[in-house]
Amino acid sequence: MDHLKAKIREIPNFPTQGILFYDITTLLCDPQGFRDTVDALAAPYMGEDIDQVVGIESRGFILGAAVANTLGCGFVPVRKPGKLPGATHSQAYSLEYGNNALEIHQDACAGQQRILVVDDVLATGGTAKAALDLVRKAGGHVFGIAFLIELDFLGGRSELPGANVYSVLHY
Ligand code: AMP
Secondary structure, eight states, X not given: OHHHHTTSEEEXXXXXXXXXXXXXXXXXXXXXXXXXXXXXXXXXXXXXXXOEEEEETTHHHHHHHHHHHHHTOEEEEEBOTTOOOSOEEEEEEEETTEEEEEEXXXXXXXXXXXXXXXXXXXXXXXXXXXXXXXXXXXXXXXXEEEEEEEOGGGTGGGGSTTOOEEEEEEO
16 A cells, blocks of 8 residues: 555645645546545445445544445545534534544434445544534444554544444554
8 A cells, every 4th residue: 555655745734733744636647546545435234234324524524425435335524513404413523733623414424324424534533523413313223444544653543432443554
């Protein structure tokens, strides 16, 4: 997977001092890089009868929608507050550089048994934990959670006990 790492641009001190930002736009704009990324994210779930991919705004939309298409299943967005027009569940969370909240449509995944949550980066785990909580509030069952990048040194995985966590790239 080093060929994928080679296409990810690392930007120091963005968006705040001390954060090394992994910029995946340089990977996504490369046709082979984008294809290999989506294939690597989807590979463990081929043949697993995933019902829905839940993508976390906003880079989780890009990757999650492509993974859903590859797996032949539906896509559900988890969005920032005030963006979803229907009745929502909301979950507050903290991330590597700030606080926020996420929302899901209340009727988005009721009764869905095999949901795959997708995002670009697992850092401290707050975002992912909020997304898992939202899927459960909405009546869905999480089969797994997949990231392109996991920042091992931040220990975000420990925020997701019991979850089946998969990351393509580790730093
Ligand atoms: P966290 O909740 O701390 O796990 O942060 C994960 C979210 O923040 C993901 O949706 C990422 O898009 C973003 N993020 C956090 N840290 C970074 C980083 N170093 N580089 C790029 N994105 C990051």
